[in-house]
Amino acid sequence: MKFNKLGFLSILALLGFLGFTVHRPLLGFFGFAYYLRYFFVTPDEMFRHNVRKAASIGFFSGVWATGLSIAVYLLFPPFLSSNMVLASCYVVSVFCFTIALLVLEMKEQWED
Structure with missing residues (x-):
């Protein structure tokens, strides 16, 4: 199984x-x-496709958030600590992955 x-x-x-x-x-x-x-x-082909799509959304949103937070950190150091800059990639990536996967699964259920 x-x-x-x-x-x-x-x-x-x-x-x-x-x-x-x-x-x-x-x-x-x-x-x-x-x-x-x-x-x-059960992980079928459509589920794997949705996970891959959501993972790419999560990855690129994390890259974007990290770049933005590094830019803010370099321009305005008192606003963000270095730990917050590093954690932003992880938090944004996981959040966007979860939301994207939820939306893709709901869209799949609506089509049925």
């Missing part, structure tokens, strides 16, 4: 439990619990 590897992103939600004791911003990792549903999705 084939299983969907995208579901393993939900393991990152376990880091959210550290937010209760160690560091509050880690509570944001509970957002990865959304990916639990992909353990129950």
Whole structure:
């Protein structure tokens, strides 16, 4: 039986439990619990196509956000810390990937 590897992103939600004791911003990792549903999705060709499309959207939006945040950091250093500049790529990429995949899946369901 084939299983969907995208579901393993939900393991990152376990880091959210550290937010209760160690560091509050880690509570944001509970957002990865959304990916639990992909353990129950059969990965067919259309699903793989949607994941590739969403991944390219996530990648290029992350590149764009990183370039923009580096430009802001170089022009106005007091507005952003260097950690925020580096984290912007990851946060924007994952957010755009998730939203794009959700929209593509909803569009696929509407066509049926």
